[in-house]
Amino acid sequence: MGDDLYREQILEHYKNPHHFGELPDADITQEGDNPLCGDVITLYLKLDDGRLGDVRFRGRGCAISQASASMLTDLIVGKPLKELKTFPTKDLLEELGIQISPARMKCATLSVNTLRVALNGDSGEED
Amino acid sequence: MIETRALNVEAVRADFPILGRRINGKPLVYLDSAATSQKPAAVIDAMDDYYRRYNANPHRGVYAISEEATAAYEGARQRVARFINAGSPKEVIFTRNTTEAINLVRYSWGRANIGAGDGILLTEMEHHSNLVPWQLLASEVSARLEFLCIDDDGLLQLDGLERKLDGVRLLAITHQSNTLGTINPIRAIAEAAHRAGALVLVDGAQAVPHMPVDVQELGVDFYAFSGHKMCGPTGIGVLWARRALLEAMPPFLGGGDMIKRVKLTEASWNDLPWKFEAGTPSVAEGIGLGAAVDYLAQFGMDAVRAHERTLVGYAMEKLQDVPGITLYGPRDPEVHGGAVSFTLPNIHPHDLATLVDREGIAVRAGHHCTQPLMDRLGVAATTRASFYVYNRTDEVDQLVDGIQKAQKVFA
Numbered sequence: 001m002g003d004d005l006y007r008e009q010i011l012e013h014y015k016n017p018h019h020f021g022e023l024p025d026a027d028i029t030q031e032g033d034n035p036l037c038g039d040v041i042t043l044y045l046k047l048d049d050g051r052l053g054d055v056r057f058r059g060r061g062c063a064i065s066q067a068s069a070s071m072l073t074d075l076i077v078g079k080p081l082k083e084l085k086t087f088p089t090k091d092l093l094e095e096l097g098i099q100i101s102p103a104r105m106k107c108a109t110l111s112v113n114t115l116r117v118a119l120n121g122d123s124g125e126e127d
Numbered sequence: 128m129i130e131t132r133a134l135n136v137e138a139v140r141a142d143f144p145i146l147g148r149r150i151n152g153k154p155l156v157y158l159d160s161a162a163t164s165q166k167p168a169a170v171i172d173a174m175d176d177y178y179r180r181y182n183a184n185p186h187r188g189v190y191a192i193s194e195e196a197t198a199a200y201e202g203a204r205q206r207v208a209r210f211i212n213a214g215s216p217k218e219v220i221f222t223r224n225t226t227e228a229i230n231l232v233r234y235s236w237g238r239a240n241i242g243a244g245d246g247i248l249l250t251e252m253e254h255h256s257n258l259v260p261w262q263l264l265a266s267e268v269s270a271r272l273e274f275l276c277i278d279d280d281g282l283l284q285l286d287g288l289e290r291k292l293d294g295v296r297l298l299a300i301t302h303q304s305n306t307l308g309t310i311n312p313i314r315a316i317a318e319a320a321h322r323a324g325a326l327v328l329v330d331g332a333q334a335v336p337h338m339p340v341d342v343q344e345l346g347v348d349f350y351a352f353s354g355h356k357m358c359g360p361t362g363i364g365v366l367w368a369r370r371a372l373l374e375a376m377p378p379f380l381g382g383g384d385m386i387k388r389v390k391l392t393e394a395s396w397n398d399l400p401w402k403f404e405a406g407t408p409s410v411a412e413g414i415g416l417g418a419a420v421d422y423l424a425q426f427g428m429d430a431v432r433a434h435e436r437t438l439v440g441y442a443m444e445k446l447q448d449v450p451g452i453t454l455y456g457p458r459d460p461e462v463h464g465g466a467v468s469f470t471l472p473n474i475h476p477h478d479l480a481t482l483v484d485r486e487g488i489a490v491r492a493g494h495h496c497t498q499p500l501m502d503r504l505g506v507a508a509t510t511r512a513s514f515y516v517y518n519r520t521d522e523v524d525q526l527v528d529g530i531q532k533a534q535k536v537f538a
Binding site for chain 2: 005006011035036037038039040060061062063064101104107
């Protein structure tokens with residue numbers, strides 16, 4: 001099927017997600033979902049002196065939503081919270097590195113929207 | 128009089144311009160007719176002809192093209208009436224779609240006839256369009272909602288029916304499940320409902336396009352369906368109801384066309400069916416629906432149903448050999464209409480639908496507007512392949528190939 005949407009790196013994140021699991025002593029636990037597709041994720045954030053000390057996520061859903069969550073955790077761990085509050089969606093999309101169709105955009109951005117809800121109380125989603 | 132014609136799939140396919148398209152370099156394999164059907168040239172041309180040659184507001188216009196528009200629009204109503212064996216075209220109310228038809232009943236009949244403590248009996252397999260309107264009515268008038276459950280084959284469990292009908296004013300039920308494909312035994316259920324003093328509304332959105340439907344023989348009270356799932360355009364649907372009910376019901380939307388005489392502070396209502404058709408109607412869409420009915424009638428709906436029964440039987444047989452697959456809905460093709468839902472381990476339906484799209488195959492992935500049914504099945508979403516007059520068994524084979532390729536990607 002020679003599929004760039006399901007390129008190796010995305011499948012790898014989907015099959016073996018990074019930072020997968022829970023943080024029992026998380027400072028912030030935030031659920032997010034796409035009711036239309038049934039994608040769900042929960043982000044566990046441990047804060048450390050103005051930075052994101054540690055992160056875990058749990059979730060289920062399509063490969064795009066779960067791989068994007070896994071990639072996001074790599075991008076945000078250790079970063080200053082101030083920066084993460086305005087973490088740009090495009091940075092995650094660049095990391096995904098694939099053309100996301102409008103129908104699948106909600107899947108690709110579920111994790112970053114959930115992060116912004118966790119830190120700001122709303123996703124600041126532009127749509 | 129409509130010429131009859133054998134349902135020859137290759138000839139049928141030539142009637143649908145869109146089937147000549149290629150998607151991602153592959154011929155379009157359209158397996159989403161339960162969402163909306165494709166349109167034959169005869170329907171597209173009928174609408175085009177209206178706009179090009181006799182576009183005018185129907186009813187009341189005294190000039191030639193308005194009279195032509197009126198004749199075409201009302202002619203479509205007569206054809207629809209014959210198609211479902213309505214007692215009279217006056218019983219055929221044009222709406223925007225099935226959803227609007229059901230909401231018409233909710234606002235007009237429901238508000239006047241359902242009160243505090245009354246029961247509305249539904250099923251677990253209802254589309255949101257035949258669930259949410261009744262949730263809204265129930266909360267408005269303090270009525271209670273009851274549900275018929277399904278068994279693991281996706282068939283309704285009818286053993287407790289009499290008891291569940293106790294105190295029920297309305298039974299609202301789908302004729303064919305859009306997700307499971309289950310064809311419900313409407314006639315028997317309607318008889319039981321009537322014995323218990325309840326009226327019966329049927330969501331026929333998935334039935335009228337696919338099988339013979341005779342509203343009088345079914346013995347129901349309200350029957351709703353959409354044009355766009357039966358080779359017709361979007362923006363036109365039908366509410367059929369028994370005439371005595373429609374005569375007694377208050378209007379739905381107020382405005383032009385639905386009135387007989389208007390004074391500053393009051394108005395009287397037009398005759399049926401126009402009493403329920405406020406404002407300029409969807410004229411082109413009505414004419415398109417008339418053409419769609421003619422198109423289907425040439426094959427006869429027994430032939431359409433037989434064709435789909437073959438496709439569903441073939442699809443169930445082929446799909447059940449896919450490793451790990453879970454198929455939903457009845458095993459028996461006799462009670463399984465032209466839609467097959469399934470899930471695969473480790474591949475989310477959206478991923479599967481995206482991957483087979485690369486092969487030109489259009490299937491639907493999601494909850495199919497039946498979230499309570501998804502909860503009952505214990506899944507967030509399924510993939511659904513649905514069939515129509517233009518589908519071939521080799522398209523099922525292509526779907527199975529596509530699934531196997533997707534399984535390799537996710538292996």
